[in-house]
Amino acid sequence: MFKYVARRLLAAIPTLFGVACIVFLMVHMLPGDPARVIAGPMATEADVAQIRESLGLTKPIGEQFLTFMGNLLHLDLGISARTSQPVLSEVWARLPYTFELALVAITLATIIGISAGVLAATHHNSLTDYLASALSLFGVSMPVYWLGLMLIVIFAINLHMFPAAGADQPISFALPGLTLALYATGLIARMTRSSMLEVLKQDYVQTARAKGLSERVVVYSHALRNTLLPVITIVGLQFGTLLGGAVLTESVFGWPGIGRLLVDSIFARDYPLVQGIVLTFSTMFIFVNLAVDVLYAYVDPRIRFD
């Protein structure tokens, strides 16, 4: 087990390095002079020169790259061009909001998705089944930004049931959480349904039925456990994706997470902050996926660690 985790961690290093390279290139491949872009159209020649100096852009690109990578190893993501605060502390201050929102969304998606999937499979080809399939199809086709706006129109503006924006009270999670959850709900429902249909055809389910167990016991204590194995992977991967999907949801609801910070930084041309946030998102995504693989290997003894 330990060896497996260690090997997976080692394998993540080249990927992380590649992501860091791309993020570095992003800023250095900007058409034109990044210093001038950051300074804006009103800046004087001296301002641009000063920004160029402060970003280290006067040094050769190889040296800049080594400095960038060296700083990363010390978790130094640079200084925000807009607020002059360290990028890491800016990201760190906003990260919990994104994380909590993603956590609420994945919890909702898991509960609704698995229930819908199980219901669809146990009522195969019935109205329930079709409704669950429609839910998955709607989930993957719905633009989250539109869903979010429509929820605001219906539940915040017309019915006054939930706040339209902000993150200051538990009820603020309702609309953004639901919005962010829908896509994952659809995928989890679809996966649970097909996995459950597969499992219900297995011999041991027949055996359980043959020895006279009630359908309820067969489904919930025999079949469900094995159904959930592939679902774990989907839930885990979706959690990583939700972190990225938060960019749109946060923009709709004015949620103060790093997704909205990213969009704001792109508009403000705060490239050090953009770099830092993109790196944070990717790193979290890589580690969440790694954790899912390890967890999967742990719960499914058929998967060997070596």
Added chain:
Amino acid sequence: MLTSTQESASTSSERTAREESQLAEVWRRLRRHRAAMLGLAVLVLFAVLATIVQFVSPYDPLKQVLKDALLEPSLTHPFGTDYLGRDILTRMLYGSRYSLSIGFGAVAIGLAIGVPVGSISGYYGGWVDLIVQRFVDILLSFPGILLALSLVATLGVGIENVVLSVGISSMPNFIRLTRASTLSIREMAYVEAARCLGASNPRIIFVHVLRNALAPVIVQATLSLGSAILLAAGLGFLGLGVQPPTPEWGTMLGEGKDYIFASPNMITFPGLAVFLAVLAFNLLGDGLRDALDPRLHRR
């Protein structure tokens, strides 16, 4: 000499006939797939309306008529007007030109790079495969919209850069898929036969392997059209895609967001268009999957 020409002529015509009947067979199965036909009908409708809108609608999609701003739906403006007095229905139909073209353009880029790279990676294996797969891993480490967003932040906004960014984001899936098909096709007897007959590696890849790897790629391309439209509209919504006043659906949503309290019409209809188009491509893609693989039984 004469016989050999005749012979080759007859085999080639036989081959085309067989291909035609294969296509006809797929089409026949697809036609029986009600959901897929519904999807196709919606897409055809969007395409037709996008083509004829300039002859049918009395309104200009860009011209501002400020005295008619934020009108509710009526007979003259079926979906109402936006904050600059422009007819929302007209803009929405012009918008399908942009959104559908962006989708097709982006998927074309994803296919054009992803399919050759994926088949070469799967066919040759070894270090080529290793490098390509590491690269795909890196691209897939940007969750969801993040890769396209980073690319647009680097390249700048505007329709060309949106197509390019969304196209590059769709590429890893095509590489993975083509590689996986190539890996299994590479071991087939007919590939070995082609090799024995002296076919070159490029010929084997682009004639024999790709032809047989096509079915899953077509399905993926159809589904990708939906996600490309979704992604491009997302960028437009954030203000980082196609720029106003161009009536792209996402851009219209982004503009409408600021008028959500005054008039939800600016949001309801362009969003509905995105949803319907994406839903239609998903229905069509699922139907194509069933039609192209008759062994697959629908559960």
